Amino acid sequence: MKKSSIYSLYGITHSLYTGRARSYLIKSGVPFRELSSGHKSFKAEVLPESKLATIPVLVTPEGEVIRDGGAIIEHLESISSRPFQPQSSKQQIVSTLFDLIGTSGLLRPAMHYRWNYPEENSEFLHYHFLHSQPEHPQREAKSQYMMSKMQHAGRLFGVTAETAHLVETLYLEFLEALNLHLSEYPYLLGWKPSIGDFGLIAPLYAHLGRDPAPLRLMQQRAVRVARWVERMNRADQDAPEFFNPGSDYLPDDSIPDTLVAVLSVLAEDLVPETHAAAAVINQWLVDNQPEPGTSAQGSLAHRMFGMAEFNLRGQSISALAQSYRFVILQKLQQQYAQLQPAQQQGVTDLLQRCGLESLLDIKLDRELGWSENQDVWL
Known part of the structure; x- marks a missing residue:
């Protein structure tokens, strides 16, 4: 990556995880510019270094590429005496x-x-998903595909009519x-x-x-x-x-x-899901025995480990087991x-x-x- 005078944050406005990194940059007073993941430089220059096509990604003034909001915050904390880490x-x-x-x-x-209130949200979401895509003949189709994919992800996270x-x-x-x-x-x-x-x-x-x-x-x-x-x-x-x-x-x-x-x-929600997700991933580890250094991340809504089943207030919920919770x-x-x-x-x-x-x-x-x-x- 080329050197720059300021940091570059690649993300999109409506991205959950981009908001985490953006807020940290704002509060820490770090000068940065924000670019869409649809920008041509993301695929051509950033993705080869970030390895996975996820956001946010930070490019430092020295050209270092850091993917993931947690890793971005850890990098900035480590070079600035951890101003946002309580010591007690x-x-x-x-x-x-x-x-x-x-x-x-x-x-x-x-x-x-986001996805179960279409009458109120649909025009707002369509605008943001459309404008996160570069201009090309398939822009609308790609936007609809991404919205459908994210709605499906919601169901895998346990969002159903029931x-x-x-x-x-x-x-x-x-x-x-x-x-x-x-x-x-x-x-x-x-x-x-x-x-x-x-x-x-x-x-x-x-x-x-x-x-x-x-x-x-x-x-x-x-x-x-x-x-x-x-x-x-x-x-x-x-x-x-x-x-x-x-x-x-x-x-x-x-x-x-x-x-x-x-x-x-x-706690009422967090604890039973964490128990269930750990059981699913531990069984996956027994069945697959991944080599050290093997990626523990799948793509969005990819059933890498399986579904975790747990009860909450007498109701059964099925949600995708994800490794990031355990990071x-x-x-x-x-x-x-x-x-x-x-x-x-x-x-x-x-x-x-x-x-x-x-x-x-x-x-x-x-x-x-x-x-x-x-x-x-x-």
Whole structure:
């Protein structure tokens, strides 16, 4: 890749995972330009280095190509003294938890509210999918194909007519709890964003905070969440409604009761699906015995590992088992292992209050690593 004076972010406006990386770049004050993945340079120059045709992809001023929002954030954190990584034990674990929740645990409502409200969303989505494609005779056909593919992906994530009511019920409970928490603080852990905020913005911006149907719902039912979505895309603190704001994370490793309530709502869905997905992937590992260094990622909605079946409030849900959930869970477990015994006990007590303590023990039988812009089996 050619050298440049600034970073280049390849993505699309309506992409869930692009929103995570974009927000980080904005909040960190890194100068960048954003280019569509439909830009001719993506296929010609970026894809050979990024290896997989997924977004976001960051090209550094030195020409280095970094694929995946998590890898982009890790790269920028590592060269800037980790400004958005809480240093205290409970806050660090909670930050990573919300990164997991945002990138894996809220995919069902994100997909449901995007694809199951066609009267409100169809024109908006058509515009964005069309304009993410380069101009060519098959532009409309390609756009329709991509929309159909994404709608199919939603079904694989567990979005069906049978689950729709349950998905909405859980999402509204989450919105209510998060809205209450954000009445006290502008960000999850106090007065500045954490890695967890960037994970959570992924579904709450591109899908749930922009698409007409869920945006209307958020603005009417959870105005403080809507403000947080705006705030996460502003370079400054953007908290004028807080008249005596601080500038850092909450003191004394504090986790407010309002945030415990948010995590308690999310645990009800996150824990059983994580258990089920681990069982599916571990069986796949037994059956396939992948060589070390083999890619652990499939293409969008590819049934690489199989479907995870679990029960939620008496209803059965079937959702695609995906390895990325365990990339972040593995990071959380490694953070926990590095804590002192007293700190570990504090984290364990907190997770027990939220119903999330089993996440410390749910593991794949093989660890995951990162090589050549891909998650790989070690």
